Amino acid sequence: MSAPKPSIPSGTRDFLPLQTRRRQHILQTAARVFTKYGYQPIETPALEKLSVLTGKYGEEGDQLLFKVLNSGDYLAKADAGLLAARNSAALAPQLCERALRYDLTVPFARFVVMHQHELEFPFKRYQMQPVWRADRPQKGRYREFWQCDVDVAGSTSLLHEAEFIAIYDEILSALGLTDFTIMLNHRKLLAGLAEAAGCADKFTDLCVAIDKLDKIGPDGVRQELSARGITPAQAEKLLPWFALQGTPTQVLAQLQTQVPPNALLSAAQADLHQMLAYHAVMPHFRAQLRLDLSLARGLNYYTGTIFEVRAGGVQIGSIGGGGRYDDLTGMFGKSGIPGAGISLGADRVYDVLDELGLFAQLPHSGTQVLIIRFSPDSEAEELTLLSRLRQADIAAEVYHEPARLGKQFGYADKKQIPWCLVLGDEERAAGKATLKDMQSGAQQAVDFAGIVAKLQHA
RNA sequence: GAGGUUAUAGCUCAGCUGGUUAGAGCGUCGGAUUGUGGUUCCGAAGGUCGUGGGUUCGAGCCCCAUUAGCCUCCCCA
Numbered sequence: 001m002s003a004p005k006p007s008i009p010s011g012t013r014d015f016l017p018l019q020t021r022r023r024q025h026i027l028q029t030a031a032r033v034f035t036k037y038g039y040q041p042i043e044t045p046a047l048e049k050l051s052v053l054t055g056k057y058g059e060e061g062d063q064l065l066f067k068v069l070n071s072g073d074y075l076a077k078a079d080a081g082l083l084a085a086r087n088s089a090a091l092a093p094q095l096c097e098r099a100l101r102y103d104l105t106v107p108f109a110r111f112v113v114m115h116q117h118e119l120e121f122p123f124k125r126y127q128m129q130p131v132w133r134a135d136r137p138q139k140g141r142y143r144e145f146w147q148c149d150v151d152v153a154g155s156t157s158l159l160h161e162a163e164f165i166a167i168y169d170e171i172l173s174a175l176g177l178t179d180f181t182i183m184l185n186h187r188k189l190l191a192g193l194a195e196a197a198g199c200a201d202k203f204t205d206l207c208v209a210i211d212k213l214d215k216i217g218p219d220g221v222r223q224e225l226s227a228r229g230i231t232p233a234q235a236e237k238l239l240p241w242f243a244l245q246g247t248p249t250q251v252l253a254q255l256q257t258q259v260p261p262n263a264l265l266s267a268a269q270a271d272l273h274q275m276l277a278y279h280a281v282m283p284h285f286r287a288q289l290r291l292d293l294s295l296a297r298g299l300n301y302y303t304g305t306i307f308e309v310r311a312g313g314v315q316i317g318s319i320g321g322g323g324r325y326d327d328l329t330g331m332f333g334k335s336g337i338p339g340a341g342i343s344l345g346a347d348r349v350y351d352v353l354d355e356l357g358l359f360a361q362l363p364h365s366g367t368q369v370l371i372i373r374f375s376p377d378s379e380a381e382e383l384t385l386l387s388r389l390r391q392a393d394i395a396a397e398v399y400h401e402p403a404r405l406g407k408q409f410g411y412a413d414k415k416q417i418p419w420c421l422v423l424g425d426e427e428r429a430a431g432k433a434t435l436k437d438m439q440s441g442a443q444q445a446v447d448f449a450g451i452v453a454k455l456q457h458a
Numbered sequence: 459g460a461g462g463u464u465a466u467a468g469c470u471c472a473g474c475u476g477g478u479u480a481g482a483g484c485g486u487c488g489g490a491u492u493g494u495g496g497u498u499c500c501g502a503a504g505g506u507c508g509u510g511g512g513u514u515c516g517a518g519c520c521c522c523a524u525u526a527g528c529c530u531c532c533c534c535a
Contacts, residue, residue, distance in 0.1 A: 010526075060533060063459090103535085131535085136459085138529060147535065298534075309535095318535065345535030374493080409495035424493060438495070 011135070011143025017366075019350075022359050023146075026175060026346050027128055030148040033171045034126035037163055039150045042125045044107040046132075050092075050099045056106045056331060058298070064133045066143075067096035100132035104149040105301075105341060106331075112153045112339075113332040121154035121337075128346070140316040140348050151341025153328055158271055161305050161324065162278030164342045165289065168309055168320060171344065173285035176358040179312035180319075181288045184248060185295040186272055186305050187323070189255075192265030193293070197237040199230050206230065207296035210242060214294065218243070241293065248276055248291035271305060301325045307342055311352040319352060320344040368395045368455055369419040370412040373402040378423050385423065385433065385448070392452045412438055419455060 008014065015023060031041070047068060054062050075083070078094045101107050104127045112123065128148040135141055150167060152160045165182055172180050190210070194203045205228035213221050218239055225235045241259060244251045252269055259265060272291070279289075297306045304324030311319055322342030329337045353359050369389065371382050382398055389396040399408045405422075412420050422434040427445065435451055436443035446454065 007526080058533095064533080133534080135534075136532095137527090141534075145535065316535095320535070343535065348535055372494085404492080405494045406491080407495090411495085413495045420494085422493075426493090434493090436494075441495085443494085 009143065011137035011141075013142065013144075021362055022353075023346065023350060025362055026349055026353075027146070027148065029174050030128060030171050030344060030346070031126065033167055033174065034148075034150050036170075037124075037150070037167055039124045039126040042108075042111065042127055043129060044101070044104075044111055044127070046100055046130070047098045048101050048107055048110070050096055052110050052332075053099050053102055053106060054093070056301075057102060061102060064135055065102055066100040066132045066134050067092055068098040068100065070095055070097055101129075102133060103131050104129060104147050104343065105151065108149070108151050108153075108341075109328050109339070110332055112337060113329045113334045116334065116337075119153075122157075123153045124150070125153075126150045140351055142347055145348075146346040148344040148346055149322075149341055151328075151339055153339045154337050155340075156338050158275045158305075159278050160340050161275045161307075162282060164307060164322065164340070165275075165279050165287070166282045168307075168342065168344070169285040169287040170283075172287070172309070172311075172319075172349075175349065175353060176360060177311060177352070177356075178286050180286065181290055181310050181312065183290050183292040183295050183308045183310065184272065184275075184305065185292055185297075186268040187296075187302050188264045188304065189268035189272070189293065190296060192262050192268055193238060193241055193259065195262050195264060196259050197234045199234045199238075202228065202230050206238070207298075210238075210294045211296040211298075213242060244293065248272065248289060251291045251293070275305060297321060297323060301328075301331075303327075304340070309344075311356075314352050314355050316348055316351055316355070318345075319348040364416045364418060366395060367397050367415060367417045369421055369451075370408070370415075370417045371396065371398040372405060372408045372420055372422045373399045374422065374424050375402055378425075378428060381428060382423050385421065388448065389451070389455070392456070394452065394455050409436075409438075421451065 034041075050065070050067060053065055057064070070077075074095050078091055082091045082094070108125065108127065112119065126149065128146060130144050130146050132144050135143060137143055150164070165184075168182055190207060191200070191203055194200045194206050199206060206225070209221055209224035209228055209230075212224060216224070221239065221242075222232075222235055225238070226232060230238075241255065244254050244258075246254070252272060255265070256269070292308075295306060295308055297308065302323035303326040306323035307321055308318045309320040310317075320343055322340070324338070324340035326338050327335050328339030329335065371386055371389075373379070373382060379402075386396055386398050399411060409420060411417075418438055420436045420438060422436065422443075424434070427433050430445065432445045432447050433451065434443050435446050435454060
């Protein structure tokens with residue numbers, strides 16, 4: 001019997017040490033900025049009750065949930081008629097009580113309702129954990145990937161939105177990205193335009209169609225709109241509005257003069273003006289801000305401002321997105337808690353930085369010094385020195401056995417260990433060790449205090 | 459769910475209209491160098507050509523099936 005070839009599920013990945021270090025750099029940068037803006041970390045289980053997740057992401061989303069088969073005799077409770085009819089869709093909730101989380105927002109809403117009496121409102125949390133989607137994998141799309149979310153529950157202040165922009169800006173700038181765009185829009189602005197064009201009843205269809213503008217162009221959108229029951233007359237009213245150019249303030253001003261006013265429009269305009277005013281007094285890094293009227297962000301729970309972040313110079317989808325939802329927790333029976341939040345896709349950020357060659361030399365993490373094994377005679381001294389280094393809080397290791405020096409230096413080289421220590425006969429006779437700087441190749445005889453001083457300041 | 463494309467050494471790939479023993483670079487290991495890596499030179503190991511079947515005197519190459527990866531649509535981070 002031959003062992004199965006080792007493999008991992010499609011759309012998942014192993015990470016080697018260098019990749020892991022780079023990923024941690026992204027996550028740590030995000031966590032640092034989130035903390036700086038007053039967000040507190042939480043974690044939730046990888047598994048949620050299937051009932052918590054279904055119906056929250058639309059029909060497509062439900063299909064992309066990874067469901068977990070019940071333990072034990074999972075067929076026992078299943079409906080015999082459905083089984084005989086091989087009705088997978090209807091059977092799924094009977095066979096699977098749990099599923100892997102699909103994003104971090106819905107679990108957060110569940111969390112807020114469950115712990116509402118333990119939380120201080122407005123509650124600002126950050127969360128960086130993997131999520132799973134049963135999507136067909138492709139470039140920039142994985143079945144297991146990490147999201148970094150910040151959300152605030154219990155506040156309608158547009159200050160949060162302004163801070164989200166600053167957070168995106170600060171994290172991505174800190175990671176070395178210089179070319180990226182934060183796109184803004186407002187669901188009520190879209191709804192207001194639909195109303196002004198006389199197709200308020202087709203709001204969802206309008207969103208789906210107009211969201212593709214940058215991909216399929218105005219003519220493509222015309223076709224898409226008419227396929228979705230929007231009349232050519234309505235479409236010709238709508239399209240020029242979506243072609244408006246300029247800074248966010250300029251676009252808003254043009255809308256004001258060109259579109260017949262309505263309550264939705266003016267509410268959206270007030271929100272966006274307020275948010276931009278807040279943002280104007282916050283620190284700016286690298287981001288380009290764009291009011292993109294064609295940004296719709298699917299059919300999910302957003303009701304107010306919406307965001308999406310794209311990196312320039314790469315063919316990778318959005319690296320982040322988010323927005324405001326008037327009623328975050330209503331889906332769990334507790335209404336009246338508004339929310340807003342954004343997500344950063346850590347894996348896509350990784351891919352962007354990788355493709356642009358922006359992973360700077362990360363400060364080597366890990367072993368600071370390797371003690372070269374000289375001979376069996378020197379073992380006691382080598383191991384004693386090792387312990388003393390570790391007591392001094394210096395990450396140190398010894399080569400696992402005496403070996404050719406070249407081999408041991410080669411090991412240090414591959415692991416990018418910056419220093420090596422040799423305790424040969426001559427050194428031991430003098431009560432010192434030879435400390436070698438692996439980068440320059442320079443080496444000098446130093447005593448223990450000298451070693452510690454050198455390595456702690458290195 | 460639909461379509462396209464690829465699969466040859468640890469990695470990246472070459473392999474002519476089907477023809478003896480399937481190659482290269484990088485990496486690995488050994489040596490030049492028994493107290494010194496990252497440079498150089500010499501040498502070696504490493505392959506059921508994704509899997510199963512078929513055509514043929516003969517298949518890495520042609521045909522069928524199958525599996526997996528990548529890419530596109532849908533949707534998203």
